[in-house]
Amino acid sequence: MNDFSIVLANLFRAKLRTSLMLVAIFFAFLIFGVLAGVQNGWDNIGNSGADNRLVTTNKINFTQPLPISYIDRIRAVEGVEKVTYANWFGGFYQEPRNVLVTFAVEPETYLDIYRSDFALTPAAEAAFLADRTAMVAGATLAEKNGWKVGDKIPLNSNIFTNKSTGKRVWDFTLVGLLEPAKEEANPNFVLFHHKYFNESVTFGQNTAGYALLRTVDKSVNAAVAEKIDAMFANSPAETATDTEKAFNKAFASQLGNITLIILLVVGSAFFTILMIVGNTMVMAVRERTREIGVMKTLGFRDGRIFRLVLGESLLLALLGGLPALGLAAVMLGMIRQLVALPGLELSPPYLALGLLFMLALGLITGLIPAWKALRLNIVTALGRQ
Amino acid sequence: MGALIDIRRASKRFVKGRETITIFDKLDLVINEGDFVAIMGPSGSGKTTLLNLLGGIDRATEGEISFGGVRLDQLTEGKLSGWRAANVGFIFQFYNLMPMLNAARNVELPLLLTRLGKGDRARRVQAALEIVGLGDRAKHFPREMSGGQQQRVAIARAIVADPKMLLCDEPTGDLDRKTADEILSMLQLLNREMGKTIIMVTHDPEAARYASRVLHLDKGRFIEQGAMA
């Protein structure tokens, strides 16, 4: 037996009470873990994007298209190295709930600009460029849907009808798989030819959803953005040009201020368990007044009694919290498979924050009872029957 | 044998609001090493208070208390804790075992305050349990044992660290006659065979007969009776 055995024995003497506290702590940390992972995914969207990439969208908002003629005019701006463009297809596969992030792109320039993020094999790239009804898809996405290279894939659009069939089903041939070229990249989407898109749509011909450009250096970003937006000022389609990072951040915040929601949910969960566990610990230790008096009588010093009680609340917090974070990590892994949100994971900073919360919970809930135990007078404690 | 405990002009007073209650005033008492002392007296006469002073868990308002030449009244709280762990075994009326620990672990508790290793502790615990006749109950929890058995575990806990002195506050107050006699015989044996100095508070004249010296505490004074053992 050592002090830890005593802590353990004390903690589990009232099994039901301890189990209930463990469950409460477990769920609070499960909520924390999952939401921290979501927040991390969000942070990731907001922080993704290369330093020397700019996005030009319609000034009204990014769902409004730009005339395709703008692309060549942007290419002519000084400081612009490469320009590509993409249209949102509104794709899904078989069922509307199986949403696919699908873009109609100009393949040569698009692949060039994103070469540092994701890559095709040279053969796949050649095949993609050669066939205007070809599509390429993220490798994990293809695997999830059971697609193999060479397969004919019918993709649905919830926006565009294909002129040649009169249906919203578009047939493509999968010719290549996109593999991430760096760790944080997650090419969880489908790309196909803008040319095929442009000649088949029944409306919105000769438009680009947005233009994406690489500047010669990030130092010219501001000047380039200003020049582009000035060029299209007072035209029917004014533009807004910003860095890819800022665009992503704006895109993420468009979907809602989830940070605030997460803070509120996690905050109230923690406040509740703080009250429950704190109160229960105070009662549990008060019930042991006499035993603490006996231990002091035997010669256990105040400091050691203090540590025994504090150790108990710390152990409680860790036993409830650690498995919860473990489960949260597993759950985030599963959700990550289902949705295209890279960074949906318990990153080290959030993991550290979780551990910090556990320690704080253990210390805060243990401090008052531990202090009371420390101050307990032996004669008074023994006098209680 | 020489004096183990020497109390000189010790007073104990409680202040309650405006009133001051004096339990004893300038009390003198010498207890020799190897004595088995029974302390009797009416309820509220201060027997438990005296035992608390002797055990170093309470302090006299004034006066000196020495144990083997060490002035307890001059020790800090921390030192006093260490002194208790090394020199005193406590036995209470209601056993005061830890309910979440089994017999062996209850007995081992005082040894956590020593430098003994795991193996030595286990041997000592087993030896102490054998002495009180509970060698086969090591894994039993207090709630699984009778009052007499619990008190024997408490005695094992009191002697496991081999203290010089045992302080017992009505150790048989909660037990029937037969069990009480077993416990008292055990204390007598510890006194005679192992040389433990025992100071036992009791209301029971039968229990007092096991002692070698009986003191009556009344109104803050001792009246000594002849030894009866």
Ligand SMILES: Nc1ncnc2c1ncn2[C@@H]1O[C@H](COP(=O)(O)OP(=O)(O)OP(=O)(O)O)[C@@H](O)[C@H]1O
């Ligand atoms: N903390 C305290 N504050 C005030 N008075 C106290 C305190 N502790 C004890 N007393 C008083 O001191 C007196 C002696 O108490 P003590 O417990 O020593 O008596 P006792 O002889 O052991 O009695 P009993 O036989 O009932 O156990 C009692 O009158 C009690 O009320």
Ligand SMILES: [Mg+2]
């Ligand atoms: Mg008493």
